[in-house]
Amino acid sequence: MTSDAPPTKERLLAAAKEEFAAHGIAGARVDRIAELAGVNKERIYGYFGNKQKLFDAVVGRALDELAEAVPLRSGDDPAEYVGRVYDFHRDNPVLVRLFFWEGLHYRDGVLPNEERRRSRYEEKIAVLAESFGTEASPEVAACLLSLIGLAAWPNAVPQLTRLIIGTGAETAGLDLRSHVVAFARQALSGTGPGAGTVTGSGAGTVTQSGAGTVTGAATP
Numbered sequence: 001m002t003s004d005a006p007p008t009k010e011r012l013l014a015a016a017k018e019e020f021a022a023h024g025i026a027g028a029r030v031d032r033i034a035e036l037a038g039v040n041k042e043r044i045y046g047y048f049g050n051k052q053k054l055f056d057a058v059v060g061r062a063l064d065e066l067a068e069a070v071p072l073r074s075g076d077d078p079a080e081y082v083g084r085v086y087d088f089h090r091d092n093p094v095l096v097r098l099f100f101w102e103g104l105h106y107r108d109g110v111l112p113n114e115e116r117r118r119s120r121y122e123e124k125i126a127v128l129a130e131s132f133g134t135e136a137s138p139e140v141a142a143c144l145l146s147l148i149g150l151a152a153w154p155n156a157v158p159q160l161t162r163l164i165i166g167t168g169a170e171t172a173g174l175d176l177r178s179h180v181v182a183f184a185r186q187a188l189s190g191t192g193p194g195a196g197t198v199t200g201s202g203a204g205t206v207t208q209s210g211a212g213t214v215t216g217a218a219t220p
Contacts, residue, residue: 009047011037016058021094024101025055056112059102062095063117072124078131078147079185085151086177096156147184154180 015036019028030051034041048054070084089096102111111117121144122136128144129136154161154176165171 008037008039008043012039012044012047012054013058013061016054017062017094017098020055020058020101021097025051025105028055055102055105059098060113062098065092065095067120072127074127074130076127076131078128078188079181082147082151082184083177083181085148086155086180089152089155090177093155096152100156143188146187150180150184 012033015033016028018036019033023029028051030041030044033054034044037043044051044054048057066088070081070088072078072081121141125136125141125144128147129140132140134140161176165174165176
């Protein structure tokens with residue numbers, strides 16, 4: 001490996017991120033990645049082995065960026081965590097597209113570094129359970145998935161957001177981020193230790209049984 005290997009590899013990863021985000025793994029071209037990075041395409045094979053492994057490296061780096069940018073730590077407000085997840089997806093559309101391409105490519109197959117990635121979410125599940133005053137469980141895991149979905153969806157599918165709530169003057173006075181955070185906060189209300197059923201406005205309810213089961217559906 002020559003002395004210019006690190007910057008060359010970085011240029012390849014940056015170029016591949018744009019190419020894979022735009023075209024997915026099937027449509028991405030090694031020639032275009034090499035041209036954008038300003039290197040010979042043989043460098044791709046030298047560093048990564050093949051296009052599949054390059055794609056996995058790009059997505060792995062994107063996931064590391066997500067984990068670092070949006071942690072969930074003991075004592076954090078889960079509703080504010082939802083706001084930070086919303087911010088990340090709004091500010092990083094390229095990474096969001098990469099996550100979608102990965103889902104389309106692997107579907108139900110085993111992901112690269114799946115156990116490492118799973119452990120990150122297990123840590124978040126444990127923190128969320130702690131905030132509820134209960135133990136980690138499938139119900140708490142489902143709650144985490146719901147919170148992430150609530151935060152990510154408006155920016156992951158911008159066309160759906162546009163069709164439902166409009167743009168420009170149609171959304172005047174609507175702060176979607178604030179709405180999402182408030183929605184999450186209401187859905188999570190009453191999930192503290194010893195809480196019973198809490199009914200919000202409309203048909204929304206949040207329930208925690210004595211065994212620590214948490215379910216939620218709320219309307220703002």
